[in-house]
Amino acid sequence: MTRTRRFTLLGFASGLAMLAAFSASAQAFITVASTTSTENSGLFGHILPIFQADTGVEVRVVSQGTGQALETGRRGDADVVFVHARAQEEAFVAEGYGVQRFDVMYNDFVIVGPGDDPAGVRATDTAAAAMTAIAGAPASFASRGDDSGTHSAEKALWAAAGIEPAGEWYLSTGSGMGATLNTAAQVPAYALTDRGTWLSFQNRGPLEIVSEGDPVLFNPYGIILVNPERHGHVKAEQGQAFIDWILSDAGQQAIASFTVGGEQLFFPSAQ
Amino acid sequence: MTQMRPITSAILPLRLEGASYAVGDKPLLSDISLIVKPGRRLVVLGANGAGKSLLLRLCHGLIAPTAGRCIWADGSSRPTAQAMVFQRPVLLRRSVAANLDYPLALRGLSRLSRRDMVARTLARFGLDPLADQPARLLSGGEQQRLALARAWTMTPEVLFLDEPTSALDPSATRMIEEMIESFSAEGITIVLTTHNLGQARRLAEDVAFLHRGQLIEHRPAADFFAGPQAPEARAYLAGDLIW
Amino acid sequence: MDGPFTTALGLILAADPALMQIIGLSLRVTLTAVLVACAIGLPLGAALALARFPGRGAVIVLFNALMGLPPVVAGLIVYLMLSRSGPLGDLALLFTPEAMILAQTVLILPIVVSLTRSVVADIWDEYREHLQSLGASRLRAVPTLLWDGRVSLLTGVLAGFGRASAEVGAVLIVGGNIAGHTRTMTTAITLETSRGNLGLAVALGIILLSLTLTLNAVAWGAGQWARGRLG
Numbered sequence A: 001m002t003r004t005r006r007f008t009l010l011g012f013a014s015g016l017a018m019l020a021a022f023s024a025s026a027q028a029f030i031t032v033a034s035t036t037s038t039e040n041s042g043l044f045g046h047i048l049p050i051f052q053a054d055t056g057v058e059v060r061v062v063s064q065g066t067g068q069a070l071e072t073g074r075r076g077d078a079d080v081v082f083v084h085a086r087a088q089e090e091a092f093v094a095e096g097y098g099v100q101r102f103d104v105m106y107n108d109f110v111i112v113g114p115g116d117d118p119a120g121v122r123a124t125d126t127a128a129a130a131m132t133a134i135a136g137a138p139a140s141f142a143s144r145g146d147d148s149g150t151h152s153a154e155k156a157l158w159a160a161a162g163i164e165p166a167g168e169w170y171l172s173t174g175s176g177m178g179a180t181l182n183t184a185a186q187v188p189a190y191a192l193t194d195r196g197t198w199l200s201f202q203n204r205g206p207l208e209i210v211s212e213g214d215p216v217l218f219n220p221y222g223i224i225l226v227n228p229e230r231h232g233h234v235k236a237e238q239g240q241a242f243i244d245w246i247l248s249d250a251g252q253q254a255i256a257s258f259t260v261g262g263e264q265l266f267f268p269s270a271q
Numbered sequence B: 001m002t003q004m005r006p007i008t009s010a011i012l013p014l015r016l017e018g019a020s021y022a023v024g025d026k027p028l029l030s031d032i033s034l035i036v037k038p039g040r041r042l043v044v045l046g047a048n049g050a051g052k053s054l055l056l057r058l059c060h061g062l063i064a065p066t067a068g069r070c071i072w073a074d075g076s077s078r079p080t081a082q083a084m085v086f087q088r089p090v091l092l093r094r095s096v097a098a099n100l101d102y103p104l105a106l107r108g109l110s111r112l113s114r115r116d117m118v119a120r121t122l123a124r125f126g127l128d129p130l131a132d133q134p135a136r137l138l139s140g141g142e143q144q145r146l147a148l149a150r151a152w153t154m155t156p157e158v159l160f161l162d163e164p165t166s167a168l169d170p171s172a173t174r175m176i177e178e179m180i181e182s183f184s185a186e187g188i189t190i191v192l193t194t195h196n197l198g199q200a201r202r203l204a205e206d207v208a209f210l211h212r213g214q215l216i217e218h219r220p221a222a223d224f225f226a227g228p229q230a231p232e233a234r235a236y237l238a239g240d241l242i243w
Numbered sequence C: 001m002d003g004p005f006t007t008a009l010g011l012i013l014a015a016d017p018a019l020m021q022i023i024g025l026s027l028r029v030t031l032t033a034v035l036v037a038c039a040i041g042l043p044l045g046a047a048l049a050l051a052r053f054p055g056r057g058a059v060i061v062l063f064n065a066l067m068g069l070p071p072v073v074a075g076l077i078v079y080l081m082l083s084r085s086g087p088l089g090d091l092a093l094l095f096t097p098e099a100m101i102l103a104q105t106v107l108i109l110p111i112v113v114s115l116t117r118s119v120v121a122d123i124w125d126e127y128r129e130h131l132q133s134l135g136a137s138r139l140r141a142v143p144t145l146l147w148d149g150r151v152s153l154l155t156g157v158l159a160g161f162g163r164a165s166a167e168v169g170a171v172l173i174v175g176g177n178i179a180g181h182t183r184t185m186t187t188a189i190t191l192e193t194s195r196g197n198l199g200l201a202v203a204l205g206i207i208l209l210s211l212t213l214t215l216n217a218v219a220w221g222a223g224q225w226a227r228g229r230l231g
Helices: A003-022 A036-041 A043-055 A066-074 A086-094 A127-136 A149-161 A177-186 A195-200 A236-247 A249-256 B052-060 B096-106 B111-124 B140-153 B170-185 B197-203 B221-226 B231-237 C004-014 C017-050 C056-066 C071-082 C097-134 C138-148 C150-166 C169-175 C185-194 C198-230
Strands: A029-035 A058-064 A080-083 A098-114 A141-143 A170-172 A190-194 A207-211 A218-226 B014-023 B026-036 B041-045 B067-071 B082-085 B158-162 B189-193 B206-211 B214-220
Touching: A029 A036, A029 A066, A029 A236, A036 A043, A036 A058, A036 A177, A036 A195, A036 C185, A043 A058, A043 A236, A043 A249, A058 A066, A066 A080, A066 A086, A066 A149, A080 A086, A080 A236, A086 A098, A086 A149, A086 A218, A098 A127, A098 A177, A098 A195, A098 A236, A098 A249, A127 A149, A127 A207, A141 A177, A149 A190, A177 A190, A177 A195, A177 A207, A177 C185, A190 A195, A218 A236, A236 A249, B014 B052, B026 B052, B026 B067, B026 B214, B041 B052, B041 B197, B052 B082, B052 B158, B052 B189, B052 B206, B082 B140, B082 C097, B096 B111, B096 B140, B096 C097, B111 B140, B140 B170, B170 B189, B170 B197, B197 B221, B206 B221, B206 B231, B214 B221, B214 B231, C004 C017, C004 C198, C017 C056, C017 C097, C017 C138, C017 C150, C017 C185, C017 C198, C056 C097, C071 C097, C071 C169, C097 C138, C097 C150, C097 C169, C138 C150, C150 C185, C150 C198, C169 C185, C185 C198
Parallel strands: A029 A058, A029 A080, A141 A170, A141 A190, B041 B189, B041 B206, B082 B158, B158 B189
Antiparallel strands: A080 A218, A098 A190, A098 A207, A098 A218, B014 B026, B014 B067, B206 B214
């Protein structure tokens, strides 16, 4: 075999591979930009097969921080965004990137920390008081620091407590919920987390829930169709079908039936 | 295996007219006029640095003269019916047979005629048992034998050899000389450089003697060895070092 | 605690379809990227070795520097290109395996180009006169030099494969780590780590390492064989 011939073959083979790669995806699907909390908890793994069985539409979930998920929607790289940061979601719709925001469900945030509770958070009865106790004690706090929904909620708590968190005790991880919990378990440090991620999180170390139940820890999730007038390629029909389904009785029941260790993680709240 | 020498050659004689080669303003070959006649064995002699290798490269077309001309009889600038064998053979990192095949493929010969030619060459030079061996793992003598065989496959009318045996032991040297003689007997014109005066006496029909980039003598070998005219050539034959 | 090795072995023995899908996708993406990078990088590297043109030095320095390109940056660039709001948005390639192939190709290409250039330049130094004597043009010399440098080039291709199969930053950004669609070994490891599933993450890491190890062993063996065979 001559060299030229070998190289022709190589070129041909790579061409074929490219062709095969580019012709792979043809079936109906929509892309949903969502948050790490929903993906990491396993919620999508539970509800999406039900939706796909009902409609035949595949849902591809890209899980990112809320800020990044909304940016993905703004750029037109998703058909639907499904996140939890109400103020940012409303801005997203107001700017014309989203059609309309719907309440889907909520879970709540909890404050976790080392079991020996050096800041005495267990003795407080509001979330703001808990934050004050942490800031005033020789204890660390691990923050997402990534503009996610959880990070927004945390910043709101500090504001309510009148504290500007800064210093060596305040660890801004700049990463997802799981990575932040891994950090908190190592230090150990206090951290704000959504209950869903917490319940399915395996590597807790000394961490336990030290504060929960304050109504300000309520964490609502909203779903928004990316505006097809802004991005013409958005699969409005199928995206709307997904939104309709998740707001319907069937969708709401699917959410309610998702449990981790026998505990329900998300509570339907569609009106 | 002896064939009649062809009476004519399409590309020879090769005529050098005032050919010079300089790097920067340093002349390495100066104003060389020389005719390479068909069917002869021309041996180029001279001390180290006299320009023997450069002269071969100039004739073979690997370098172009910076002044003067090289003129082939067929008018082409670099005919394909020529080949060169170097002091250190550079063989491709492939089998012996693949090394023989390579220049034929370059010439666009069909697969069938290539296979035929490779088989004939292997048989002709006793390389059959080595056909599938990696060429790079052959002994020095075998490598040079393969290099000559490769040159032969290209059906050259003229073969340039640049000190083909200087790195070889006496028995390998003898074998290479026999190959050169057999090529010559087939009518292939030989242009050879050597440091080995014994080899020069055995092989040369004509001698060109170079000194510091200049052609001092170009005569039939018998005349040259009987009594060189130039003092540099006499000193060279006497074994003196001349620079 | 169940060791990660036990977990890894269990996963493999169970031939879990989701895992098999992830492994298959990882291999498909990385091998295709390696193939594409070679199809472009081998001739390009050889051309850089043989051709002389103004700015050649700058191009060489550029490719050498790009070998250190952080995967996240490569991913970000490809993301911005492929995003619906980017210049290639109409191709609808973001969050697809093809996007990951593209990002990994960007990562591997400089390695292949730079290594090819240096290998081919060395062989060219050795072969130049001889190939010229045999009648090979510079262009025709390219495949010859590539073929005769194949053992050394294999090392570079393996380095490229290693970089692509190990990286997570680029494929995460452009692939989106979509379950069953663009989830690879490395993004799955990232995900399981963030879920605190460290055992599973390490098990996946072990599987990835075994694959890389196997491939390298095969390539090394082939290289040794070729060295012995071809000198």
